[in-house]
Amino acid sequence: MTSGESPVAARARSAVAAHRGERGALLPILHDLQAEFGYVDPAVVPVLAEELNLSRAEVHGVISFYHDFRESPAPGTVVRVCRAEACQANGAEALMAHAERNLGDGVTVQQVFCLGNCALGPAVEVNGKLAGRVDAARLDALVASADPFERKVHTV
Structure with missing residues (x-):
């Protein structure tokens, strides 16, 4: 965790480290974050984009395409x-x-x-x-x- 980095961003970097060598690592990373927090915080999009050398649009596109991913906690x-x-x-x-x-x-x-x-x-x-x-x-x-x-x- 870098100075001033949120715990969610730090967890995103940890998930990237765990899957860095995998082909198509973004999906397993997103599943890890979804499993831990119940949703994928939009604040991790730039972190994942930077870590995986993807555009923010690509990361957001994957999150918004798959119904398994939420961008906010599910109510009830x-x-x-x-x-x-x-x-x-x-x-x-x-x-x-x-x-x-x-x-x-x-x-x-x-x-x-x-x-x-x-x-x-x-x-x-x-x-x-x-x-x-x-x-x-x-x-x-x-x-x-x-x-x-x-x-x-x-x-x-």
Whole structure:
């Protein structure tokens, strides 16, 4: 950490050091930052650009393109519904529709295309906690019991 550097910028430099030799290091670095802080602080964009010899626009473009990255903390409870083929075959479309219609304020609903739980679909994550064989009633119960301040961020 250089003099006057924020802890987030220092952590970004540490993530770069851990992935510097990898091809396409930006994505793993962003996933590390997202996992640690729950979002990718816009203040790290110039740090990552400098460290990886990229333009700020390139770094920002990657962050804004992928739905897994947030630029601010997510409000309330975050529900991620898997919509991959195996989960679709087990009712994920209906579950996603239920989530979008019924979960209400304070709940952010996101679709993803694999949570790695194909045998137990439909799968969801509620604040980063994975659950399988979820129907509408179980999803409602998972959301009701979720602590919006306790979040384990899923990384791909």
